[in-house]
Amino acid sequence: MEKRETLGSRLGFILLSAGCAIGIGNVWRFPYITGKYGGGFFVLIYIVFLLILGIPIMTMEYSMGRASRRSILPAYRMLEKKGTKWHLMGYLSMAGNYVLLMFYSVVSGWILYYAVQMAAGRFDGKSTVEITSVYAHMISSPAILTGFMLIIVLITAVVCSNGLQGSVEKITKFMMIALILIMIVLGIRSLTLPGAGKGFSFYLKPSISNIKKAGVWNVMYAALNQSFFTLSIGMGGMEIFGSYIDKTKRLAGEAVIVTCLDTFVAITAGLIIFPACFAYGISPDAGPSLIFLTLPRVFSSMALGRLWGTLFFIFLFFAALSTMIGVFENLQAFAIDLHHTPRKKAGLINGILIALGSIPCALGFNLWSSFQPLRAGNTIMDMEDFFVSNICLPVGSFVIILFCTWKYGWGFENYLSEVNEGSGIPVSGKLKWYFKYVLPVIVGFLVVYGIVTYF
Known part of the structure; x- marks a missing residue:
């Protein structure tokens, strides 16, 4: 067996894992549903689900990676019992990673485009209609969407081609530390705006009336859903980083730290967005409209708005790019583990595959917009997101749970031995029934x- 690349530090492992988990959804989805589904109460329910669902599955991915020193498909092959077919799940996980990057690269391109436009003063003093026209122009332009997507893919492929420690780890550490610092600065600025208190109350003040309005079961499902998808578990995104670390620390503690970082970014994003929106009397919307229509209006109204807006889109760009790099590293590991492809060659091949595969998503908003898969109004990106979010991630997690807890797979005893290797927070063997049947x-x-x- 050839020598496995390893990460240079525990901090690198934590920030790489957090970078893969922290993405656009932390910014344009979590804050809005928190405000909609009961504020502080929703956050409490969300944290409970992280503890009882997200963290256990994350420790299973880490354990499979560290025990096998391989990416998800060869990890299944190495750890499964002879004659079983668990490794077939690895092919779905691989497909999910490729498809994820094929639409994530396009959305990351939108963010980079907006960072450039904001820095150039394109939004200064602009009306709502003018700001909307910038977004409409971007979406309708195959050249803009494809061009910025290619820049994102090129950056990602170059970073992941130049070594694990010297490039992937070093650059992700810089981006994540910068991301956190920028968020803190933006959060302080937003909370000091006149009238920001209303936004803070809407966001985090516990609201029984909002829970009743939305329905208790809807709130529970929204918290469960968000806690599951925020950590990018189920497709080997965490498993690969487990394969790069040593056995000095127990894996439950590492999972808790990564989850806390992910949650910190999600909550802080809301502290940036809602006080600013309420301070300027602008209604916060969910999804792309929040980022590309609502917030530029806020920044255009704010003193030094160009500076704050540019910082915001740089922060968001780092969040998107860290996810791109984390998932692309998975593709690198597939090529290296399965075909012994040199890292630079793997980066070139995967870069070309992702660039070509991302073109349909980019064109789905303009030249191919008449193609509406799955249901009316859908785009190609919606179809790809459905495949990843509704099939690959949850089905992948379901199989990982069974594999790590049932004797026909890797088995609970093997999982328990690996997850508790080293010092730190242990996973109790008494949880076997919960992991095996409830999860x-x-x-x-x-x-x-x-x-x-x-x-």
């Missing part, structure tokens, strides 16, 4: 409910 039911519900409600 699969929760994730199975997510799979079925997610697909049924989508259609």
Whole structure:
């Protein structure tokens, strides 16, 4: 067996894992649903689900990676019992990683485009109609969407081609530290705006009336759903970083730290967005409209708005690029582990594959917008997101749970031995019944409910 590349530090492992988990959804989804579904109460429910669902599955991915020193497909092959077919799940996980990057690269391109436009003063003093026209121009332009997507893919491929420690780890550490510092500065600025208190109250003040309005079960499902998808578990995104670390620390503690970082970014994003929106009397919306229509209006109204807006889109760009690099590193590991491809050659091949594969998503908003898969109004990106979010992540997690807890897979005893190797927080063997029977039911519900409600 050839020598496995390793990360240079524990901090590198934590920030790489957090970088892969922290993404655009932390900024344009979490804050809005927190305000909508009960504020502080929703956050409490969300944290409970992180503890009972997200962290256990993350430790399973880490354990599979560290025990096998391989990416997800060869990890299944190495750890499964002879004659079993668990490794077939690895192919779906690989497909999910490729498809994820094929739409994430396009959205990351939007963010880079906006960072450039904001820095150039394109939004200074602009009206709502003018700001909307900037977004409409971007979406309708195949050249802009494809061009900025190619820049994102090129940056990602170059970073992941130049070594694990010297490039991937070093650059991700810089981006994540910069991201956190920029967020703190923006959060302080937003909270000091006149009238910001209303936004803070809307966001984090516990609201029974909002819970009643939305419905208790809807709130519970929204918190469960967000806690599951925020950590990017189920497709080997965490497993690969587990394969790069030593056995000095128990894996539960590492999972808790990464989860805390992810949650910190999500909550702080809301502290930036809502006080600013309420201070300027602008209604916060969810999804792309929040980032590309609402917030530019806020920054255009603010003193030094160009500076604050540029910082915001740089922060968001770092969040998107860290996810791109984390997932692309998975693709690198597939090529290296399965075909013994040199890292630079793997980066070139994967870069070309992702660039070509991302073109349909970019064109789905303009030249190919008449193609509406799955349901009316859908874009190609919606179809790709459905495949990743509703199939690959939850089904992958379901299989990982069974594999790590049932004797026909790797088995609970093997998982327990690996997760508790080193010093730190242990996972108790008394949790076997919960991991083996309750977790699969929760994730199975997510799979079925997610697909049924989508259609």
